[in-house]
Amino acid sequence: MEQRRKERIDRGIKVRTDGLYALMSWRELGYLTLPRLVLIVGMLILPFVMPSMYWQRVISIVCIYALLAVSFDLLAHFVGLVSLGGALFIGVGGYISAIMNTSFGFPPLLAIPIATIAGAGICTLLLFPCLPLRGVYFAIVSLMYPLAMARVIEALDILGGTDGIMGIDSFPNRWIEQYFVILMVLLFLFGVRRLVNLDLGLVLRAVKDNDQAVRASGMNITFYKAVAVFFSSAMGCLGGACLVHIYMWSGISLFALDFSILPIAATVIGGAGTIVGPVLGCLILVPVSELLRDFGTLRIVFYSLILVAFIVFRSEGIMVYGQRKYHQIERWVKV
Amino acid sequence: MSDQPILEVKEATKTFGGILALNRVSFHVNEGEILGIIGPNGSGKTTLINCITAFIKMTSGKIFFRGKDISRKPAHKIADMGLTRTFQIMRPYYSLPAYKNLVIPLFSPRAKRTGGWRGGGKLGDRNTVGIDILEEIGFERDSFVPYKMASTLPTGYLKRLELARCLALKPEIILCDEVFSGLSMSEIASMVPLIERLQMDGIALVMIEHRLRELFRVARRIMVLNFGEKLIEGTPEEVMADEKVKEAYFGSAEEVEEVMTYA
Amino acid sequence: MDILIYGTINSIALALMALGFALVYGISRVPNFAHGALYVITGFIAWSLLRTLGLNYFFSIVLAIIAIGVVGALMYQFVLIRVRGMAISEIIASYAIGLAILEGLRWGGFKGSTYTLPVFIEGSMTIGDIPVDFHRILVVGIGAAVVISLWLFTHYTRIGLALRGMAQDERAALMLGIDSDVMAVVAMASGAMLAGLAGIVLLPLGNIVVEKGYDVLIQAIAVCIVGGLGSWMGAVLAAFLIGFAQILTVVYLGTHFQMVVSLLAIILTLIFRPSGLFGRQKELEERV
Numbered sequence: 001m002e003q004r005r006k007e008r009i010d011r012g013i014k015v016r017t018d019g020l021y022a023l024m025s026w027r028e029l030g031y032l033t034l035p036r037l038v039l040i041v042g043m044l045i046l047p048f049v050m051p052s053m054y055w056q057r058v059i060s061i062v063c064i065y066a067l068l069a070v071s072f073d074l075l076a077h078f079v080g081l082v083s084l085g086g087a088l089f090i091g092v093g094g095y096i097s098a099i100m101n102t103s104f105g106f107p108p109l110l111a112i113p114i115a116t117i118a119g120a121g122i123c124t125l126l127l128f129p130c131l132p133l134r135g136v137y138f139a140i141v142s143l144m145y146p147l148a149m150a151r152v153i154e155a156l157d158i159l160g161g162t163d164g165i166m167g168i169d170s171f172p173n174r175w176i177e178q179y180f181v182i183l184m185v186l187l188f189l190f191g192v193r194r195l196v197n198l199d200l201g202l203v204l205r206a207v208k209d210n211d212q213a214v215r216a217s218g219m220n221i222t223f224y225k226a227v228a229v230f231f232s233s234a235m236g237c238l239g240g241a242c243l244v245h246i247y248m249w250s251g252i253s254l255f256a257l258d259f260s261i262l263p264i265a266a267t268v269i270g271g272a273g274t275i276v277g278p279v280l281g282c283l284i285l286v287p288v289s290e291l292l293r294d295f296g297t298l299r300i301v302f303y304s305l306i307l308v309a310f311i312v313f314r315s316e317g318i319m320v321y322g323q324r325k326y327h328q329i330e331r332w333v334k335v
Numbered sequence: 336m337s338d339q340p341i342l343e344v345k346e347a348t349k350t351f352g353g354i355l356a357l358n359r360v361s362f363h364v365n366e367g368e369i370l371g372i373i374g375p376n377g378s379g380k381t382t383l384i385n386c387i388t389a390f391i392k393m394t395s396g397k398i399f400f401r402g403k404d405i406s407r408k409p410a411h412k413i414a415d416m417g418l419t420r421t422f423q424i425m426r427p428y429y430s431l432p433a434y435k436n437l438v439i440p441l442f443s444p445r446a447k448r449t450g451g452w453r454g455g456g457k458l459g460d461r462n463t464v465g466i467d468i469l470e471e472i473g474f475e476r477d478s479f480v481p482y483k484m485a486s487t488l489p490t491g492y493l494k495r496l497e498l499a500r501c502l503a504l505k506p507e508i509i510l511c512d513e514v515f516s517g518l519s520m521s522e523i524a525s526m527v528p529l530i531e532r533l534q535m536d537g538i539a540l541v542m543i544e545h546r547l548r549e550l551f552r553v554a555r556r557i558m559v560l561n562f563g564e565k566l567i568e569g570t571p572e573e574v575m576a577d578e579k580v581k582e583a584y585f586g587s588a589e590e591v592e593e594v595m596t597y598a
Numbered sequence: 599m600d601i602l603i604y605g606t607i608n609s610i611a612l613a614l615m616a617l618g619f620a621l622v623y624g625i626s627r628v629p630n631f632a633h634g635a636l637y638v639i640t641g642f643i644a645w646s647l648l649r650t651l652g653l654n655y656f657f658s659i660v661l662a663i664i665a666i667g668v669v670g671a672l673m674y675q676f677v678l679i680r681v682r683g684m685a686i687s688e689i690i691a692s693y694a695i696g697l698a699i700l701e702g703l704r705w706g707g708f709k710g711s712t713y714t715l716p717v718f719i720e721g722s723m724t725i726g727d728i729p730v731d732f733h734r735i736l737v738v739g740i741g742a743a744v745v746i747s748l749w750l751f752t753h754y755t756r757i758g759l760a761l762r763g764m765a766q767d768e769r770a771a772l773m774l775g776i777d778s779d780v781m782a783v784v785a786m787a788s789g790a791m792l793a794g795l796a797g798i799v800l801l802p803l804g805n806i807v808v809e810k811g812y813d814v815l816i817q818a819i820a821v822c823i824v825g826g827l828g829s830w831m832g833a834v835l836a837a838f839l840i841g842f843a844q845i846l847t848v849v850y851l852g853t854h855f856q857m858v859v860s861l862l863a864i865i866l867t868l869i870f871r872p873s874g875l876f877g878r879q880k881e882l883e884e885r886v
Contacts, residue, residue, distance in 0.1 A: 076686050077686070080685075080686070082685070082686050082689050082690065084631075084689070084693055129865045129868040129869045130868050132872070133868065133872050135685070135827075136629040136685070136689060136827075137823070137868060139629070139631075139689045139693075140629070140819050140823065140864070141861075141864060141865070141868070143631075143693075143816070144819075144820075144860070144861050144864070145861070147812060147816065147857065148858055148861045151854055151857045151858065152854075152858060155852060155855060156854075199442050199461055200442070202431065202435060202438050202439055202442070203438075203439050203442050205428070205430070205431070206428045206431075206439045209428045209429060209430060209431075210426050210427070210428055210429075212390065212422070212426055213426040213427070213428065213439075213500065214439060215390070215410045215411050215414070216388070216390075216410070216414055216419065216426075216500070216501075217411075217414060217443050217500060217503070217504060218411050218412075218414030218415035218419075218440070218443040218445045218446075218504055219411055219414075219439075219440075219442070219443045220409075220411045257701075261693075261694070261697055264690055264694075265694075268690065272686075295705070296704075296705055297701040297704045297705045298701070298702070298705040300697055300698075300701035301697075301698045301701045301702045301705060303694075304694040304695065304697045304698035304701070305694075305698055307690065307691075307694040308677055308691055308694050308695060308698070311677075311681060311687050311690060311694075312676075312677055312680050312681065312691070315681075315687065
């Protein structure tokens with residue numbers, strides 16, 4: 001009887017991509033750039049293939065969640081700070097942009113960058129006390145802030161109280177809205193991928209790996225953690241700022257749990273620590289969650305259960321799995 | 336060279352809960368000197384280094400580095416001044432290749448100041464400089480060793496990597512926590528010249544060691560700790576001849592005799 | 599006077615909420631972010647047993663607490679054990695379980711004023727000239743009893759001593775023949791039961807609502823951080839500190855600021871005394 005076994009070979013190209021050898025042939029170059037091109041082109045043509053306004057809106061929401069998810073991934077898997085409060089970033093960014101727009105009359109495309117920078121500064125300041133410490137403190141404090149913020153706004157009846165701020169300008173038209181958020185996602189996606197491989201990124205990863213050695217190298221770990229928190233809260237605040245201009249409303253639901261849990265679920269499903277994975281996760285999860293809109297809070301149950309299942313049974317996530325399959329040739333050979 | 340010691344520790348005291356880990360230990364290190372610190376297990380050697388480099392807070396006492404009081408400064412500031420340390424349990428960045436490990440210290444403010452470059456420039460980027468330092472410390476440049484993941488390196492190279500991390504900061508003094516322990520005889524033999532060369536480069540060293548023979552080859556002054564207290568300080572010969580030191584290591588003369596009779 | 603009485607009651611209530619979290623974290627170093635969910639779901643289990651099945655109140659309480667202990671053990675055995683040691687996954691997994699329970703309950707329609715547990719003893723009395731109902735006094739009694747029995751349990755029983763051994767040094771405990779996984783399951787189960795007990799004791803004071811789950815989690819964590827993570831006695835003392843602070847703010851500022859008090863307490867603790875008022879955890883962690 002003929003016996004066969006499965007053989008797995010890594011494509012040699014993976015090794016060579018570290019140097020200049022990737023330019024060996026058009027074929028290999030294409031092989032390497034194909035996944036990136038598919039992602040970029042795919043994202044860019046998405047608004048055209050969407051059947052209705054409703055689904056175009058969903059794409060914008062996907063992008064906002066994607067920004068949050070990338071920010072979660074950067075913090076959790078490259079700096080070691082688990083943020084359970086993505087809603088804080090969304091809320092702070094959203095409210096700042098709303099105020100800039102309604103009180104000072106800045107147009108959205110000016111209010112958003114201001115909200116991004118100022119919001120990131122505020123979030124970093126708020127989270128600063130737990131940065132010098134290791135362990136669960138960051139998770140706890142970031143979990144508390146969105147809940148407390150909502151309460152404070154409710155209690156003091158500031159910033160529109162429970163009604164929220166209304167009458168916020170929308171983007172000039174929906175194409176600008178779509179492409180603005182899509183381009184931002186692509187920009188930050190590739191920006192963060194670049195960042196984690198820069199020397200600064202290496203330092204951040206080192207802080208996660210081994211903070212004592214970083215201290216022994218004469219670097220202030222709190223400072224570098226603050227830098228990372230600034231970057232990722234900037235992403236979150238950008239998302240929040242875009243969100244209020246899409247909905248033309250800003251209220252305490254910006255601090256809702258969805259913004260905290262969905263990006264985490266997307267990151268775990270898409271592939272933790274891959275940066276692209278979270279975006280893919282959002283592309284899958286957000287539309288599904290739109291389809292399940294009728295079920296209300298059951299959606300959160302659904303994300304949570306998927307999250308637990310993925311963490312326990314397939315912690316590598318889709319992206320790592322896909323990458324491996326793409327780079328490996330599997331075939332049956334005779335023994 | 337000035338007469339002022341580069342590092343001076345005055346009455347360092349540390350308590351863990353009720354346990355006295357260090358009891359009023361004072362010593363100094365001169366410019367370009369190698370000071371050996373020996374003592375039985377649990378005598379507070381590593382605690383001493385941790386206290387000096389502020390990885391744990393001293394209960395009381397003062398530490399002067401080049402005449403400046405550094406007892407209240409945080410760890411990274413101290414390293415930034417040029418007072419560096421290695422860890423007894425090596426702490427490389429396991430998920431990075433060996434040479435990338437050095438990119439991190441090279442990114443530090445001190446390396447930027449002392450190296451006189453900010454990445455790029457005539458010395459090349461941080462990767463190149465990192466490989467240069469690794470070569471200096473005994474990683475063969477043309478082999479694959481500097482490019483291997485730190486998690487796959489053997490102990491000998493990890494100890495060197497610890498030293499290399501200090502060297503990347505252009506230190507003025509290195510506190511070495513057992514660089515020889517866990518190494519084979521041949522690895523130690525190749526480490527000793529390295530230590531000697533560091534001294535020739537004008538770097539002062541404080542070496543905590545259990546390998547006395549190798550330590551005595553390089554260090555001219557030895558301090559002995561026992562139960563957190565300084566027993567004696569002097570040349571290797573003086574130290575080894577001292578009764579108290581023998582007692583600390585082997586127990587008192589009566590106890591030794593007692594054991595010998597049963598043996 | 600009323601501040602003193604209600605402050606004490608509030609503090610004991612906080613201590614009850616926090617003990618379960620402190621116990622689990624102290625022993626297995628797993629931050630149990632599902633703590634609030636366990637607290638709330640116990641109330642619902644007891645309610646269902648009492649109202650739907652029509653069991654005796656006492657029996658339904660006992661059954662509910664046992665059930666929640668089993669839930670805690672299962673949660674550890676099937677999920678958390680697989681992510682032990684991976685800090686990020688531990689946090690995410692326990693948080694996700696908690697969310698799933700809470701939002702599941704919300705979806706299941708468990709809201710509204712029908713969901714109340716009866717108080718243990720009706721009626722009230724006056725201390726000085728302040729009316730205090732018997733149930734609140736019972737809370738104080740039960741709280742004190744729980745703290746004392748927990749202390750006795752951990753100091754005088756085999757399992758309790760094993761748990762303490764594990765809390766101090768897991769590897770050393772392993773070498774002495776303590777099965778750390780079994781102990782962690784025990785810790786998780788008893789932590790869950792403490793959460794459940796707190797729920798049973800405290801929920802009759804108001805409606806059972808899902809939002810309480812988040813509140814309780816945050817109060818518990820605040821108490822634990824202020825008291826020093828992993829230190830049970832610290833948690834009890836911190837409960838008094840936060841408890842009185844909350845009552846004072848409620849009296850002078852308004853009820854909405856309760857959560858802000860906890861948050862401020864955490865932040866101030868982290869800035870000025872990161873190891874907590876009574877914790878020595880940080881110091882030990884820092885040993886290089």
